[in-house]
Amino acid sequence: MKLAGHPFQVNKEGHLVIGGLDTVGLAKKYGTPLYVYDVSIIRENCRAFVNTFKELGVSAQVAYASKAFSSIAILQVMKQEGLSIDVVSEGELYTALKADFPTEKIHLHGNNKSIDELTLAIENNIGCIVIDNFYEIELLNRLLDEHDKNMNVLLRVTPGIQSKTHQYIMTGNEDSKFGFNLANGQAEKAFTQLDNHDRIHFKGLHCHIGSQIFETDSFTKAAEILFDELAKWHSVYNYTPEVLNFGGGFGIRYTKEDSPLPLAQYVDELVLTVKKHISHLQFPMPEIWIEPGRSIVGNAGITLYTIGSTKEIPGVRNYIAVDGGMTDNLRPALYQAKYEGVIANRADQPNTTEVSVAGKCCESGDMLIWDLPLPEVNNGDILAVFSTGAYGYSMANNYNRFSKAAVVFVENGQDKLIIKRETYDDIIRNDLSYE
Ligand SMILES: Cc1ncc(COP(=O)(O)O)c(C=O)c1O
Numbered sequence: 001m002k003l004a005g006h007p008f009q010v011n012k013e014g015h016l017v018i019g020g021l022d023t024v025g026l027a028k029k030y031g032t033p034l035y036v037y038d039v040s041i042i043r044e045n046c047r048a049f050v051n052t053f054k055e056l057g058v059s060a061q062v063a064y065a066s067k068a069f070s071s072i073a074i075l076q077v078m079k080q081e082g083l084s085i086d087v088v089s090e091g092e093l094y095t096a097l098k099a100d101f102p103t104e105k106i107h108l109h110g111n112n113k114s115i116d117e118l119t120l121a122i123e124n125n126i127g128c129i130v131i132d133n134f135y136e137i138e139l140l141n142r143l144l145d146e147h148d149k150n151m152n153v154l155l156r157v158t159p160g161i162q163s164k165t166h167q168y169i170m171t172g173n174e175d176s177k178f179g180f181n182l183a184n185g186q187a188e189k190a191f192t193q194l195d196n197h198d199r200i201h202f203k204g205l206h207c208h209i210g211s212q213i214f215e216t217d218s219f220t221k222a223a224e225i226l227f228d229e230l231a232k233w234h235s236v237y238n239y240t241p242e243v244l245n246f247g248g249g250f251g252i253r254y255t256k257e258d259s260p261l262p263l264a265q266y267v268d269e270l271v272l273t274v275k276k277h278i279s280h281l282q283f284p285m286p287e288i289w290i291e292p293g294r295s296i297v298g299n300a301g302i303t304l305y306t307i308g309s310t311k312e313i314p315g316v317r318n319y320i321a322v323d324g325g326m327t328d329n330l331r332p333a334l335y336q337a338k339y340e341g342v343i344a345n346r347a348d349q350p351n352t353t354e355v356s357v358a359g360k361c362c363e364s365g366d367m368l369i370w371d372l373p374l375p376e377v378n379n380g381d382i383l384a385v386f387s388t389g390a391y392g393y394s395m396a397n398n399y400n401r402f403s404k405a406a407v408v409f410v411e412n413g414q415d416k417l418i419i420k421r422e423t424y425d426d427i428i429r430n431d432l433s434y435e
């Protein structure tokens with residue numbers, strides 16, 4: 001039986017099934033909390049982007065935003081699917097190098113790239129650096145001179161768009177820590193500065209307007225603003241871009257309140273908008289790059305927890321507590337993000353009660369889900385929370401010295417541990433004595 005609203009099944013025993021495997025069995029085998037990914041969904045999402053560009057005959061790079069979930073195994077899947085990746089730190093770049101990711105398909109982001117980060121990128125001849133600020137232009141140029149190397153770059157610009165999303169995950173608005181402002185001329189100033197730097201090969205513009213966006217208007221508007229600027233640069237400097245990167249941000253379903261668009265629709269509309277503008281301006285067709293993170297891994301991942309204590313406050317609320325919380329999923333505490341969940345060992349039973357799911361950190365704000373409809377809950381039940389595949393493990397932390405949960409991939413009815421559960425020795429491995 002298919003589970004309503006989610007890409008998962010329920011088996012004869014009434015257990016939730018992911019990728020052909022019983023989640024109750026997975027929880028028993030690996031312990032909880034446990035992140036489980038259905039790799040076939042990840043591949044489907046990758047292909048929705050890649051194939052749409054192919055069908056439209058548009059030269060493109062789909063760069064997985066590895067901040068959504070970075071590990072050797074997931075980057076190997078991205079490599080198998082022919083994607084590029086974006087990294088925003090030396091740690092993410094290091095992981096990509098360890099995954100043997102083709103370096104020419106790695107793009108480096110960051111609003112404060114360090115000398116070490118830039119050096120690692122330069123030494124490994126990565127495909128592109130997305131320049132974010134004036135300081136970086138000079139720093140990159142000096143490092144390229146020192147290493148006797150050249151580098152492709154994009155300029156990250158902020159088109160001044162208030163995308164319809166949580167304030168903390170808006171990035172394309174004017175008052176943003178990221179990128180060069182288009183409206184006040186800073187982007188143009190950066191563009192002209194690049195001209196003086198022979199080692200920097202300027203390929204085009206990048207913008208990312210925010211995350212968890214459910215409509216295409218904001219992207220179309222951003223493209224329009226970019227083309228207004230490019231029209232000016234064309235007439236003044238005779239410049240045409242080789243690449244336009246529109247970032248990521250395509251929304252996914254966390255709860256029934258979310259209605260995501262088919263992934264292909266974002267690509268269709270972006271390509272349509274670009275084609276309209278280039279035909280008007282008589283530019284050659286640029287390569288189109290995008291950077292989806294959440295929409296590739298988000299709905300492929302779930303988290304399994306074991307339910308422990310419960311607390312009834314008559315007339316107020318019923319709490320159930322799980323063996324994880326804000327340490328494995330920071331999003332509810334950080335963005336008031338909402339999730340859905342089911343009792344994985346009784347996923348076929350009707351909901352008869354409403355509970356609020358608490359984490360086990362010493363923090364009142366450590367609540368995973370408020371007012372979740374569930375069947376009667378027993379101690380020892382397994383709670384499955386959906387759509388935790390993006391920014392779950394990658395934002396996990398060791399608050400209260402909880403160890404980070406394990407991650408399992410399932411595909412074709414097989415399960416494989418791809419990140420081990422941290423041990424307490426892992427937790428204290430950098431602690432030094434003061435005796
Ligand atoms: C520059 C950039 N690219 C891509 C992404 C990926 O966004 P999402 O995971 O929403 O697709 C982000 C995060 O918001 C970002 O800042």
Ligand SMILES: N[C@@H](CCCC[NH3+])C(=O)O
Pocket residue numbers: 169171211212331390391
């Ligand atoms: N970490 C955020 C989004 C990423 C923002 C990156 N620019 C989330 O969980 O939604």
